Amino acid sequence: MSADLLIGIDLGAGALKTSIIRTDGTLAGEASAALATSAPRPGWSEQDPANWWRALCETTSRALAQAGGDAARVAAVSFSAGAHTQVLEDADGRVIRPAILWNDQRSGAETRDLREQADTRILAIGANRANPTWTLPQMLWLRRHEPEAFSRVKRLYVAKDWLRSRLTGTWETDFIDAVGTLMADVSTGGWSPELCDMIGWPLDTLPPIIPSTAVAGRVTAEAARATGLAEGTPVVCGTSDTAAETYGAGMIREGLGVVKLATAATVSVLTRAPHPDFTVINYPHVVPDHWYVIAATNSCASAHKWLRDTFFRRDGEDGSAVFTHMDRRAAAVEPGSEGLFFHPYLNGERSPHWDPLLRANYVGMGFNHGPGHFVRALYEGIAYSLRDCMQALNAKGLAFSTARLTGGGAKSVLWRQIVADVLNVEVELPAVAEASFGAALIAGVGVGAYADARDAARAIDIVWRTSPDPSRAERYAKGHLIYRDIQAALAPLNHRIHAFVQGR
Template sequence: MSSDTLLLGIDLGAGSLKSTVINGSGTVVATASLPVETLSPKPGFSEQDPEGWWSALTGSLRKIWAMGVDPAQIAAVSVTAGAHTHVLTDSNGRILRPAIMWNDQRSGVQVDKARAAQGREILALSGNRISATWSLPQLMWVREQEPETHAAIRCVLPAKDWLRFRLDGTIATEVTDAWGLMLADAQAGGWSDALCAMAGLSVDALPPILASTAVTGKVTAQAAAQTGLRQGTVVICGTSDTNAETYAAGMTRPGIGALKLATAGTVSTLTASPAFSEDVIHYPHLVPQHYYAILGTNSCASAHRWLRDALFADIGFDGMDKQAQTAPAGCEGLLFHPYLNGERSPYWDPDLRASFVGLGFGHSAPHICRALYEGIAYTLRDCLAVLQDRHMGFDTARLVGGGTRSALWRQIIADVTGLTIEIPAEGDASYGAALIAGIGVGVFADTDDAARVIRVSETLQPDPANADVYARGFARFRAAKEALTSLNHSTVRELREGK
């Protein structure tokens, strides 16, 4: 490859699509993003229009070309997106319904039924516990609630694969997103006839499974006209956003973890072999012969955004951060549980709800802002404890996601978890996608070679002065959650019944 070779990574997040161009040394040349809209037609529903993704993709690339990037220099492009989000199409390739998102909670009834009747079989085949996050129960919901739509399904494509199909016209996926559909056989490989039957689908409706770094095709004439990319640009398969992001952050060997402050919050670690259980989610990792174990909280930056919109729209995120800096550690007893859309790890409870606990006349706006930071840090500590109990913990973590822009929040994460926190210079999924494009087209020899360009820009140590206050706060956080669980359940049940 010539010295002016460029690589393009595209990541579809829950709230925006971001495109990043890097050179062969891993330096970011240009980046651009556009928002994507989430629809909530009913409580607990979370959907997006795939055509909106494509509009954001083409719009972000127009921004990049306007920065002076020459499309002819792009050697390869790769796409990532959140796992579990899928597109359903008919025999003509027409989208049948909005894409159900990973944070959608509508399939709780289907989850309960499947867990009671087939929970052990699903865990044994898929390697993961069934919950409302996964595509399998969402497809069960479509079969029961939208039978005409279900009958018309001829292809199920993970979100990033639908976007890539729009680029090169090929139907394919890779193993991480295949696991994310909960339709793949984690033990034997390939698609599972039994899991597909539970979803009411034929294996024929699912794409071939390729390597994440495999060449799937080339940019078509139609896609070139819409995106500005050069026709014939090589397209690489790609992977899920978390897989790409943890790799780009530097989680390339066991012993280093990754924490993510994005729409959802996650805790991940690399392992040489998966220990399938109901408590920890596993996926294959980009690093060959390795897997990543991950636990996640449903609401992280999304809770931050909710609080801004609800109470602090006049001062915005920067104003909230300045407010939070003036409140003491522990917020003088104020706690926040960020369960605005139920919770995944470690409770797997779609009927939990958020709460501020311990409010008094002595609390004000700074306490509320800081309590949100601390509450999300407590949820990450809750997830970390699951890994530690299974001897999968770590002492150092790479911190990624939009929340890392707050210096205060970064330090709170270190203080609450007790971890050494490292901030990657470039650690998002679009950067990881660009590295994958480089591996696929030969700019980098393999994942080890590409990892040489990953750098750390900041290291944070836990402040021992805050250890006791956060240990007590975490204990109260857990106790309050337990005390409120039955009330949350009855409240949600009554709302469902229209009371």
């Protein structure tokens, strides 16, 4: 039998997922494994990369078994993972410290210093503004607070590249993830000596840059024994999770939006060129000569899980069943949650506020509010935050009338409809709406299973559509104004709370 299967491996903040697809885009097998995040201090977010590798070995063997167990049928493997997250190795190839994740907020002071030093220059070179989620300020934090670790760094890997190196033994990244470090020059397509000099970072610790769809290496004999893959299987570079998700959702034409309801939530739109601005994020896209522009909210499915685990789940209960119960309770509540508002700032916020000190809240509680109100208000609050993001894009002339949904939150029919009503756009759901699917398509492009990146995206099937309800859209437009006013009123108090927690 010919090699007709493609594997995409996505490293998420909460789990690693392996998906195996056929070249026609249908799913042949999948498996996921949960990952633990450590928070040694408030605002910190770290993981042990060794756990990523164990999850990869476990899920790959399980997914292969579902797909029939013949590893020789796999034409190629590729990867995606959260941008900004880095793994640091010393001269002996040992991981120096836990990986600082993209949602970590420890580098607030370093971000302020970089902005004061070179705010507009960083934007001009890197097409993005320094923020605590980016690698550049995180590595400045490392230099200041862990100088011994900083001095030992021989190689910096972006997360998906470190995992891929476990299969191939090679060291490289793609330009999309390079831009995500805020150490690259978007005009040259290479690393920026000027940006690296701002934090004293040695250029020789940064990997060669290759295309996302390039074959980076092949599965080694050792990796084959650990994973069940066949030795010699081509491994394609891959890219960041949002790039893979938007591509896997079919964002191959300008004016189509993609809304991601995952650990974090994002709103993305495809463009011909970057739009450098202090309010949005810019990345190159998998489709050649295109970029995608993002506005993002830090907490989405992570906030949903927090609500479940904190208030709804009992010991031993199945988490998926609890989500289903929560969804039913929320569906019984009227739009607007009878005046209950939720702001999802459980770990600070990105667009449009860019404030790591914002805190989450429920506002407007009364005796009339029951469990379902709190769930629906969470759905609505995250959708309001996405409306903030969409308005940031609209202000740049990047409007869209149709959005495709990705991420685990898109499984909820109710949440999908709330997003359509709050954003007042038509919403479409692809058959497979996950980064691992996009990574599998990228694997296929890399080994010639498709004519090009656009051809691969034609395998995407849309299985659900909805339009916004005019009356609900009007009500949510009024609710969003209240949501914004609550945020503005509480922001100074959030800062005071932060100082209080810090003992100041």
